[in-house]
Amino acid sequence: MKLYDCQIAPNPRRVRIFLAEKGVEIERVxxxxxxxxxxxxDFLAINPRGLLPTLVxxxxxxxxxxxxxxxxxxxxxxxxxxxxxxxRDKAFIESRxxxxxxxxxxxxxxxxxxxxxxxxxxxxxxxxxVPAIPQLVDRGRAGIARFFxxxxxxxxxxxxVAGDQFSIADITALSxxxxxxxxxxxxxxxxxxxxxxxxxxxxxxxxxx
Amino acid sequence: MKLYDCQIAPNPRRVRIFLAEKGVEIERVxxxxxxxxxxxxDFLAINPRGLLPTLVxxxxxxxxxxxxxxxxxxxxxxxxxxxxxxxRDKAFIESRxxxxxxxxxxxxxxxxxxxxxxxxxxxxxxxxxVPAIPQLVDRGRAGIARFFxxxxxxxxxxxxVAGDQFSIADITALSxxxxxxxxxxxxxxxxxxxxxxxxxxxxxxxxxx
Numbered sequence: 001m002k003l004y005d006c007q008i009a010p011n012p013r014r015v016r017i018f019l020a021e022k023g024v025e026i027e028r029v030x031x032x033x034x035x036x037x038x039x040x041x042d043f044l045a046i047n048p049r050g051l052l053p054t055l056v057x058x059x060x061x062x063x064x065x066x067x068x069x070x071x072x073x074x075x076x077x078x079x080x081x082x083x084x085x086x087x088r089d090k091a092f093i094e095s096r097x098x099x100x101x102x103x104x105x106x107x108x109x110x111x112x113x114x115x116x117x118x119x120x121x122x123x124x125x126x127x128x129x130v131p132a133i134p135q136l137v138d139r140g141r142a143g144i145a146r147f148f149x150x151x152x153x154x155x156x157x158x159x160x161v162a163g164d165q166f167s168i169a170d171i172t173a174l175s176x177x178x179x180x181x182x183x184x185x186x187x188x189x190x191x192x193x194x195x196x197x198x199x200x201x202x203x204x205x206x207x208x209x
Numbered sequence: 210m211k212l213y214d215c216q217i218a219p220n221p222r223r224v225r226i227f228l229a230e231k232g233v234e235i236e237r238v239x240x241x242x243x244x245x246x247x248x249x250x251d252f253l254a255i256n257p258r259g260l261l262p263t264l265v266x267x268x269x270x271x272x273x274x275x276x277x278x279x280x281x282x283x284x285x286x287x288x289x290x291x292x293x294x295x296x297r298d299k300a301f302i303e304s305r306x307x308x309x310x311x312x313x314x315x316x317x318x319x320x321x322x323x324x325x326x327x328x329x330x331x332x333x334x335x336x337x338x339v340p341a342i343p344q345l346v347d348r349g350r351a352g353i354a355r356f357f358x359x360x361x362x363x364x365x366x367x368x369x370v371a372g373d374q375f376s377i378a379d380i381t382a383l384s385x386x387x388x389x390x391x392x393x394x395x396x397x398x399x400x401x402x403x404x405x406x407x408x409x410x411x412x413x414x415x416x417x418x
Contacts, residue, residue, distance in 0.1 A: 017413035048359070049308070061301055065311075068304035091272050091281035098274040099258070123348065130351070135342045139332065142339070150257070 003028045003069075004043070004054040010105075010179040012053040014066045015073075017171045020206035022077045026055070034118070037100065039128060050126035067097065070168055082168045089163075096162035096169040103150070104176035107143030110136045111183040144185045147176070152191035160197070166204075174201050212237045212278075213252065213263040219314075219388040221262040222418065223275045224282075226380045229415035231286045235264070243327070248337060259335035276306065279377055291343050291377045298372075305371035305378040312359070313385035316352030319345045320392040353394045356385070357403065364402035368409075375410070 006012045019026060031052060043077045045093035047054045047064055055063045055072065058137040063069050074083045084090035113119045123130040139206040150174065154161065161169040177187060177198055187194045201207060214237040215221045228235060240246035247259045256263045256273055264272045264281065264381060272278050281291045293299035322328045323345040332339040360382065363370065370378040386396060386407055396403045410416060 044257075056368055057297065059297065061297055063304045065304050065307040068300050068307060072300035075299055078360070087281050087284035088266065088268065090284055091277050092270055094280050094334070095272045095274050095277035098277060102274075103258075119276050124352070127355075130348060132343060133343075133344045135340075139339060140343070143333070146336075152371050209324050 001058050002056045003027055004031055004038075004046070004052055004056070005029065006031050006033050006038070006052045009033055009052060010175050011051075011066050014171055014175050015053045015055075015069050016189075016209035017174070018066075018073060018082060018168065020209040021080065021082055021171075021204075022073060024073060024077050038126065045187050047194045050144030066172075067101075067168070076109045082171070084167070091166045093162045093169055094145060097167075097172050097198070099150075100161065100169055100172035100176055103143065104147045105172065105179065107140045107147055108179045108183060108185065110143065112140075112179070114140070115183065130206070140183075141185065144180055148185075148187055148191060148194065152187075152194045155193035155197045159200075166201070170197075171206075174198070174207065210235055210267050211265045213240055213247075213261055213265075214238065214253070215240050215242050215247070215261045216382075218242055218261060219384050220275055221226040223380055223384050224262045224264075224278050225414045225418035226383070227275075227282060227291060227387045229277045229418040230289065230291060230380075230413075231282060233282060233286050242318065247335065275381075276310075276377070291375070293376070302378055306376075306381050308359075309370065309378055309381035309385055312352065313356045314381065314388065316349045316356055317385060317392060317394065319349030319352065319387045320394070321349075321388070323349070325391065335379075349392075350394065350401050353389055357394075357396055357400060361396075361400035361403045364406045369406070373392070375413075379406075380415075383407070383416065 003015070003026045007030060031043060033052065037043060038052055044050055046056065047062055049064060051064045053066065053069060055069045057063065063072060071083065084093045113123050114132040116136060120132045121130065122128055123132045158164060161173045162167050180186070187198065212224070212235045216239060228293060229245055240252060242261065247261055253259055255265065258273060260273045262275065262278060264278045266272065272281060280292065287321045322332050323341040323343060329341045330339065331337055332341045367373060368377050372384045389395070396407065
């Protein structure tokens with residue numbers, strides 16, 4: 001089993017935090033996305049989408065997408081549970097995690113990929129020849145502002161993103177907040193609920209993974 | 210329990226097909242998205258993201274996002290399984306389903322939302338005041354062409370999108386192909402694997418849901 005990883009990138013970090021919360025170690029292969037290792041023939045032969053992280057299981061199954069990789073980890077090492085243990089919690093955590101991805105992560109990725117000079121022909125992950133679209137930077141900045149408002153409001157009702165327990169939705173949200181810092185988008189100072197939550201989840205040992 | 214639904218929209222159809230495959234009926238409330246019912250205060254009080262489908266459980270839990278709703282259904286009525294029954298299959302189906310969503314559905318949505326006159330200030334789902342960005346139409350058309358190539362290639366190796374069994378990934382892929390027809394993007398004639406698969410899944414009674 002091998003986890004194709006990239007130390008500096010936000011998505012691989014989500015899986016590293018997930019593994020750290022489980023106390024599980026998997027052999028890692030570090031790729032350098034700044035040098036385009038993930039778009040070179042050797043890696044495309046493993047994952048034609050060219051995305052990190054990618055987990056190759058012992059039976060040869062290739063898994064990409066953070067949540068699919070996390071699902072395999074959760075099913076293989078159920079404790080501590082990070083994706084719920086009954087129908088309601090599994091579904092609610094999945095719903096909340098998708099809010100973090102779609103409303104949060106994608107907004108930041110829109111800003112980053114469409115403004116950073118190195119990505120001017122890589123407007124979508126895992127592909128070259130997709131031109132950056134400058135208007136997406138504005139759309140992403142408006143999106144992350146809306147996301148931060150809603151996150152602070154939700155965290156006023158529960159200690160964690162999907163309720164009373166730490167879950168994969170907190171891992172995604174943490175990665176959104178830290179990734180947002182790359183494009184100079186910060187949680188507004190008066191969002192006290194988010195600051196309280198951020199301090200707590202950042203202090204967990206897994207956050208350093 | 211209530212499922213907020215919209216007969217004409219592609220995402221609600223995904224959940225209706227999922228329920229039909231399970232043989233499960235849930236009370237439905239039809240909203241008219243063409244008249245913006247999903248963005249009116251009554252519905253925003255239920256789901257502030259303004260998205261359909263939305264499922265409200267008997268305990269008051271609000272679930273949106275097709276896959277989260279499908280997860281609840283799968284966990285509540287496990288047969289026939291549509292999301293896998295062991296760690297490897299659950300994760301692989303989730304990975305393949307996300308490919309259908311990210312590479313397929315999102316490409317079509319980019320074309321549709323950024324070209325249809327009724328959506329000129331609704332470039333993202335569930336929100337007003339997000340201006341359409343015409344360059345996304347070209348990006349979406351390039352994306353769906355790449356998606357179709359890869360889908361045909363994958364379906365040359367397996368009868369269904371995630372292997373030997375019909376799964377949620379086939380439901381998502383079917384919805385992508387039919388949604389693509391709205392923006393005049395058709396599976397190329399020489400993609401014989403996709404045509405064989407499309408004919409088979411379209412003939413299932415659930416496809417009419």
